Amino acid sequence: NIHGELLSPEDAKSKPLEVAAANWYASGWLVSKLSKDCLLVDTGSTSTSLVPVLNGKVAAKGFNDLEKLMKGELVYTGALRTNVAAIVSHIPIRGILTPVSSEFFAQSGDVHIILGHISPEEYTVDTPDGRGTSKVEAAARLARVVCADLDILTMEEVNSIASYVYEAQLHQIIEALERLFKNFNVDFRDKPAYTAGVGGEFLAGKALTLYGFRNIKPISHFVGLKAAKALPSYALALMAVEFLEGREPRNWMRS
Amino acid sequence: NIHGELLSPEDAKSKPLEVAAANWYASGWLVSKLSKDCLLVDTGSTSTSLVPVLNGKVAAKGFNDLEKLMKGELVYTGALRTNVAAIVSHIPIRGILTPVSSEFFAQSGDVHIILGHISPEEYTVDTPDGRGTSKVEAAARLARVVCADLDILTMEEVNSIASYVYEAQLHQIIEALERLFKNFNVDFRDKPAYTAGVGGEFLAGKALTLYGFRNIKPISHFVGLKAAKALPSYALALMAVEFLEGREPRNWMRS
CATH class of the missing domain: 3.30.420.190 (conserved archaeal protein q6m145)
Incomplete structure (x- = not known):
């Protein structure tokens, strides 16, 4: 859910919106396993999520989509379905x-x-x-x-x-980066940036390059192409394993 | 059609796009009967047409919708259906x-x-x-x-x-007025402006007032409320009468 705890299936059914909104959290949780401080930019078909990770924890401040729009953690520009x-x-x-x-x-x-x-x-x-x-x-x-x-x-x-x-789409993502930097008062350009989603390379990656990020890695390098295109589902599955087994899943990263 | 001539029903059927695009012409033709030099602004459900009349003739320069967008004779902002x-x-x-x-x-x-x-x-x-x-x-x-x-x-x-x-909608119409003025090199603010369509008052009329027009008349004052809301159809009917009878229709204006 949006607080980063896994709900029981019963709870999840009764709170569908909270579960849907938690996708970005799971993705952020996954990249927090790769770098203690980093930024994930996931450009899907319709929108782009920006998930900051600080001190090994998902640091996103917006707890609904309005707040995320205001804070630069969400912007409605995507690779396929944006009008x-x-x-x-x-x-x-x-x-x-x-x-x-x-x-x-x-x-x-x-x-x-x-x-x-x-x-x-x-x-x-x-x-x-x-x-x-x-x-x-x-x-x-x-x-x-x-x-x-x-x-x-x-x-x-x-x-x-x-x-x-x-x-114009690149500009929309750059504007979100600008909001995010101001909101956290952190210059993420020094830190690793991970890209995901169908627009991970030509939208997220390109915008990060234009904005001055020097260390940009497609998440597909770590989890494979298929998982990278549906990162939230993949990350949720890994979170479930950690929750059920009480330990970090082994061998999830591509060798 | 877009050249202001009435087509035979056979011709009209074979050129549906040209007929649809001619709506603005018929409306302009109608206001040209009211003032030799004037501007018609018709804000419908989705878009706004600006039709300049000079020397008693429809003076519009755009002969397709792209040209009309470029010249300030069309802008996609309307009273009901604009996203x-x-x-x-x-x-x-x-x-x-x-x-x-x-x-x-x-x-x-x-x-x-x-x-x-x-x-x-x-x-x-x-x-x-x-x-x-x-x-x-x-x-x-x-x-x-x-x-x-x-x-x-x-x-x-x-x-x-x-x-x-x-x-923002008013600004869109004002931007179109600005384009139109530049394109014709005419200051239409001195001339009568007629408003029509479901947004004739609160969109077209309001934008004209903000832009400095001093003589703004709802076309409904001349043809009645019902005809004003579907001005192109009404004007086309009058054009048909003139075409068939070879003379201007009588008594079409409200007394």
């Missing part, structure tokens, strides 16, 4: 900063298909228009964000739009 | 400018129910969560935009959020 209209209010088109349509025409997955950050197979969520996950189909969706199509805009112009939205 | 996460990226909560959730948790109709700009009966579109259109239900949706609920935030705080989002 582009919620990432940028304007996009430069032919020298004019153009306001976007507010409709749900394209999502971050379209941006990262176009930029080659993910493959069509990694685009594991529904598309906004129900069409496919090819680069051309993603480009058509992204063009619609400024009420255009691929007759009006060239692929080169749609590529520029994708880059612009990507930069 | 709040596409209007604001941050909301001040207890002294902290907090980033919002990117999900479709609340829409502009919720904002205007809370502020008393519309009645629950005027909230004629689906709600984001499928619940009702009462003030409390709208407030619960708006609180969710910062991942909160009515246990975490007081009604007073949700009212402040609504005011903040409303101001």
Whole structure:
């Protein structure tokens, strides 16, 4: 749960929200086994969690999602399902900063298909228009964000739009880092940063690099690719083992 | 169609997009009968159209929605169905400018129910969560935009959020006015402005007042409330009469 204690199955059933919100805690608990002081940045399909670890303990201060938004421990930008209209209010088109349509025409997955950050197979969520996950189909969706199509805009112009939205996503994560640093009065850039989630490399990792972190490690190096993409579930399972056996699980780290 | 000529029904069927996009033209044509030089601002449920009339003719320069966005003739902010996460990226909560959730948790109709700009009966579109259109239900949706609920935030705080989002909508329309003025190099503030649509008064009219227009008239004063809320359809019908009879329709204006 949000206080880092494992609930009995009965308790867990009666407090589903508290359990869901505890995902970030389990992930933080796992990286605390790797470094006494560190930061975990987990960019999933819709949002990014930032979990600070200090003195071997998860140090997060926000105990609900509003508090986490306020303190830089949560930001709604992700690798697949974030509405582009919620990432940028304007996009430069032919020298004019153009306001976007507010409709749900394209999502971050379209941006990262176009930029080659993910493959069509990694685009594991529904598309906004129900069409496919090819680069051309993603480009058509992204063009619609400024009420255009691929007759009006060239692929080169749609590529520029994708880059612009990507930069805006990095800025969102950097803003969260800034909030977090101020809130803890700690410069985490000296400490190891672990990245996780489907956007762990091109969003979390890239933002950490831009912000000046020098020691960035994908958590997949320690737990494998599959576990890294669903880190909270994996970490919860390990927490359960520790809880049931009264000791730290052995051999969970990749050798 | 977008060139201001009426198509035959056969042509219209084969060019549905061109017909849909022509709504703004018909509305502009109608106000051109009221003033030789004027501006129409029509705030519907999702978006706002700005239609300039000069020398008795619709002077709009954008011939598709992308061009209209670029030239300030269209902006995606409306009275009912605009996603709040596409209007604001941050909301001040207890002294902290907090980033919002990117999900479709609340829409502009919720904002205007809370502020008393519309009645629950005027909230004629689906709600984001499928619940009702009462003030409390709208407030619960708006609180969710910062991942909160009515246990975490007081009604007073949700009212402040609504005011903040409303101001942002006015700013969006003012930005469009600014684009339009620059694009035409005309100061429309001296000329009559007509407002229409469900947000004609509290969005279009309010933004025009803030921007310094001195002569603002709801189009409903001329055509009645019902016609004003669906101005394009009404104007298209009048255009059809003029086209079929070869003369301006009589008695269309309210006496």
